[in-house]
Amino acid sequence: MLERLLAWLRGDVSASALDRERNRCVDAYDLVEQLPNGAARAAAWAAFALQTYADKLVAAAAAPPYVPEETVALALASYRLAADCLEVARNGGGVVPPAPPRWRTPVRSHDQLVGMRQALDALHTYLAFELHDEHAPELARLDARRSAVDGFWIEHAPPEIRGAIGDALVVGIDEAYALGRRLFETGES
Secondary structure, three states, X not given: XXXXXXXXXXXXXXXXXXXXXXXXXXXXHHHHHHOOOOHHHHHHHHHXXXXXXXXXXXXXXXXXXXXXXXXXXXXXXXXXXXXXXXXXXXHOOOOOOOXXXXXXXXXXXXXXXXXXXXHHHHHHHHHHHHOOHHHHHHHHHHHHHHHHXXXXXXXXXXXXXXXXXXXXXXXXXXXXXXXXXXXXXXXXX
16 A cells, blocks of 8 residues: 555556557567568567567566656657557558657656666577678677667766666667667668
8 A cells, every 4th residue: 555655656557558559469479470571570670679678668667567657658658669560560551650758858867777777688699590691790789789788877877867878879770770770671670
């Protein structure tokens, strides 16, 4: 009961409030594996990346099953975009967003940074498995982003450092998202 009261006072939301939107795009994890390279797979990759991003953010919440309001807003936006991308992958037509949704404020909490870092690691791992040697330079750029984050990372970072870490993670996630879309659409993987 106390946990619920504290969550309410902070403006946190129950993670179960995200289930409806999350369930609309849960097929993203499988569909990206099933499609051949082309526009549909690029859209499925976008859905996969957005779903992964949202799932990692929610999972990193410090007080499960409650998630901070700002994290919920970004996760909901990601889930909704992922569902839209799944529709494009399945039926053609429609628009795939050029990048994942943006945070409303420039400084992330430690838990948000953890979720973002886990998302970047997951996207990097997927791409590393899919890409061939000729794409080593592109993968190396993602590795450099991850290294920059590691260079800034400290457990109880002040806001200035968390801002820099968040910026590096946003750029890395954007680059992974765009790289997958381009490679899967053109069939270069």
